[in-house]
Amino acid sequence: MKFIVNERAIIFLDIDKLNNFYTIAYNLRDDEIISIRPREYLLLKYIKDNKGAAEKDLINFGSKLFKDQKEIFKTIEVLFKKQILIPVYE
């Protein structure tokens, strides 16, 4: 299984760098706007640029951004629950 970014939840723009990688995303199911912080942004961008990422890739990449694996999993869980990340079963 891998995760992909829901392309109707978030848009990645050139100006995101000027905003220090803060942005917003949208949870269509719950009609909710979500603030995205830099660590979450970079994780999502990594997933999008690689057209998806499996758990081990996320742990590997996330280790550069997050304190520990627990934080990485918690972030992924929240993004998944908010439908910003979508699981794909291969």
Place this chain on the structure above:
Amino acid sequence: MNKHWLFNLQTARESINGRLPQISFPPQIHFEDKNTELSGYFVNYDGTINDLFNEIKNKGFKNVINSNSEFLLFLFDKNRGILEIASDQIGKFPFYFYQGKGDFVFSSSFALLKNEVKNVGLSINLDILFTALFWEWHNTERTLINEIKRIPAGCVLRIPVDEPHKFSIVSYVDVNLNIPPENNLHTYESIGVFARDWVNGMATATDNRLRKVVDLKIGCDLSSGFDCTLIAYCLSKLIGSEKFNCYAQFSDLAKNETDIELMNNFAKKNNLKIKTFDASKFYSYEHDLIDVWSRDDPYQVSSTYFEDFISKLEQDGVKIQFTGDGGDEIYGASEEGPLLKFPIQNSFISNVIYLKKYGLEKIFTEKATEFAFSTERFNTRGQYPLTVSTSVASIFWNLSEILWTHDVWFMTPFIDTRLVKLIKQAPEIKGDKGVKKTEIMKHLTDIFPAEMFKVKAGLEDVYINFIINQKLLIYSVLQNSFFDKIGWINKEFIIKLLENENSILYKDEFAITFQTMIALDWFIQKNKLTVTNR
């Protein structure tokens, strides 16, 4: 009385003084010394800008743009040869420009400018075309026509007069001014106490505006909602209800928008005078639009009740019309912080909501939705934040030209930044902004009769009347449809939907979008606009 103006950069360079028409409001200003000339229109409501000329010369536009002021200002630096044109933070003045062939042409009228420059060959801006379909307005320099631009609200257009092609647009809006740090936010505990302070805040913002319009005849919108009624109440307390008329347009076809019985009860309770206008013919769409639509009006606003209403205000001598615009949006200000800081992303999300959540993608092709969500579409936009919701500011962007034509100025305290800050201190109330508003108003039973506290629906049903009663126009437009030519719709599919009164086209949001689509398609065809790769 048509007060529209048009002139080019050379004229502006010589002197703007005397080129701009006198209007009833806001006042015209002109200052000049050996280095600098400042002309335009300016009024300040919060007392923070007392010496405009020196403020701008010494500190630039930032404080002026972030104040509660309304203006369109032309600043010419004679030494450096730089012309700067500044728009207030709402963008209340109509202002358009064309830049090409080493010149700039400026105008208060989109139509005037379009007809002035049409020989250069005009093309459609697809980003704004899609924006217009959903009324998903955003702060931008773009208009429907690539060659014609506007100054985004809260921005300065800077033009080196000897090299006009090097012009730039910069925003000076500071959204953080209206978002106090969380540890500085005092929140009310009691809704009742907040409600009274809210009325006082509204009265102050209204009074600040009233003091600037001495000797001008004022009017006030009235409906059966809580927004313009609250303003009418404040006006009656500040100057007495005999000093102004309320104006209301109504129709049995739009009873959800204005219930005339509720409105009359409110007026009676508060001793208000009302003049009412029956707008039924506009909501029924029974009059022949083929003879009424204008090739100079992309959204055909001039054929709606709005033009008729403003004409009647003008005939009555009204120069300042207080409205409840912004009254829906302000109650959601607490949640709007992230949206104001990320306007381009917010616009993307709006497209997701319209196409996916409301299902509007069903009447478009895949090519259209691919364009709607494309990164390129959003990446090429400038970032121009606002201090208020775009749905409020856009009212003025789309209607200011008509108001200018009739010399009527719309005024609403709901865009006052001090009120935006105050509403963020309201007690937490679960529910959307409509619920929040009602819960606050329930504590004002001395102002509002009890029967006003019921949920209002919108105007969607009336757009179905357009589809039912304007089939001849619709078919004539679809025959050579621009949207079909560019692959955004399949006209055979649309015709099938038209022929079935149970289809999605006859429902709510689809009807609004379809009516807008036909109006835009008609405008594009009549003006022979083309598509470029820009």
